[in-house]
Each structure stands twice: as C-alpha cells, then as structure tokens.
Amino acid sequence: MGAQVAILGAGVMGETLLSGLIRAGRSVDSLLVGEKRSERATELTERYGVTVLDNRAATRKADTVVVVVKPQDMSELLAEIAPDLRPGQLLVSLAAGITTAFIETRIPEGVAVVRVMPNTPALVDEGMAAISRGSHCDDEHLVEAESLMASTGRVVQVPERQQDAITAISGSGPAYIFFVVESMIEAGVHLGLPRTTATELVVQTVVGSAKLLRETGEHPTVLREQVTSPGGTTAAAVRQLEDHKVRAAFLTAMEAARDRSRALAEGAQ
DSSP states (O other): OOSOEEEEOOSHHHHHHHHHHHHTTOOGGGEEEEOOOHHHHHHHHHHHOOEEEOHHHHHHHOSEEEEOOOGGGHHHHHHHHGGGOOTTOEEEEOOTTOOHHHHHTTSOTTOEEEEEEOOGGGGGTOEEEEEEEOTTOOHHHHHHHHHHHHTTEEEEEOOGGGHHHHIIIIISHHHHHHHHHHHHHHHHHHTTOOHHHHHHHHHHHHHHHHHHHHHHOOOHHHHHHHHOOTTSHHHHHHHHHHHTTHHHHHHHHHHHHHHHHHHHHHHTO
C-alpha cells in the first residue's frame, strides 16, 4: 500500500491535490481524506473511491498529513489533531501566511513541518508551489512534500523568509493575470469586437505568450521589444501603460499582498 497520506480539508485546493495525486499514479488505497460533512464525504468517495474519515482518525492512520484549511481555521484544527500526531510524521501546510514556527508550537515535538504556497492553476496541473522546511524536517520529508506538490505542477524550494513575497507573486498571481485578461476583453468590446471573439483572442494570446516565455527562455523584455516596433502600434500602447504607472501599480499591489500574508500569520496567533 505504501505510505499513507491524509488530506485534511476537502475544499477546492484539497480536492485538487487529491485528484492530482491519483492522476500522478498514487494508489487510492494510500490516500485518506479528513472531512466532517457527510454529504461531501459521500461525494468524494463516489468520485474517487477514497476513504473519508474524521480528522483525528485520518491523522492517526497517516504517515503524511496535508492540512488544507483557511489560515483562521488553523489553530482550531491543530488543537484537534495534535493528540494524534507523533514524532516522525510529516505535516504539510497549505495555509497562506501560517509559519512553520506557529505550527510547531502547537503540535508534538519531532513532527516534521513543511510550509507550502500553492496556486490555483494546480487545477489543470500547471500549478506553482513553493515549499519551505521547518526545524524538524529532514531531506526525506522535503522530498516527500515536493513529490506531493509535483503532482499538480512545478515546485521550488525556498527559505521560509521568502514565503510572504511568494504568496504575493505566485499565490495571488493568477488573480492579477485574470484581471488583465478581463480588462483586455472589455477593451476589445469597447473597440467593437464581439465579446466571444475578444475573449478567444485574449485568452489564446495569454496562453501563447506564456508558452513562448517558457519554451524560448528569453527575458520578457527581449520578447516585448520583438513585438514593439519603433513608432508602431505596440509602442503607442506601451507608452500609455508607462504613463499610467502600471509597473508601479503592480509593485504596490504585490506589496499589499505580502503585507496581508504577514497579517494573516499575526492574526492566527
């Protein structure tokens, strides 16, 4: 059967991880879900064939416990499962802003903790997750955490002090992209295009541009300049973006996200 993995929290991200692990080849028999709502438990069992238990029972059976709850719910959940955690277990937290130190003070000594910042493109196996080790986490634990998150996309290991910035960049990042896409579609409609046409044009342009960035390895400035002929249409548009201080707005927005990540951790104390 292999190592048992329990996912506590069966919301969107919890189910995304569950389905990703199954697609990546993990045996359903090695996966458990902690879920209190009976209707949701039935739904998950029927959809994936996975065993659904209460949080404490799932924790007792697991070698790795993945906690996928809102930051404000972390203290309550840790208090619930702490009696069932044991030294040598791995606890992987996907709660935004919650530090490994915060978790370690609420669970038994010797439980390994890994902090993860995922993002929603994990829903289509194109996620970006950043992982950081806690004080009792060895290389084997870190490899297991990386393997879990790799089932839904890419993974990078970072020092924990960088996690608030990563929350602002990749954790919240999809929302910024969607905001830009939404704005471009509205502009297309304003310029006289049917909404369906504008949507197809913008979405494919974003997908293609991202693929070009990844596959060429070129710096985005180089790729932008390739599109921007002197005195041309793109140059005129970019000039407006610069005049409206779009770069500065992005920086300010991401600083606000970073600060909110820090505040979430403080509020959970």
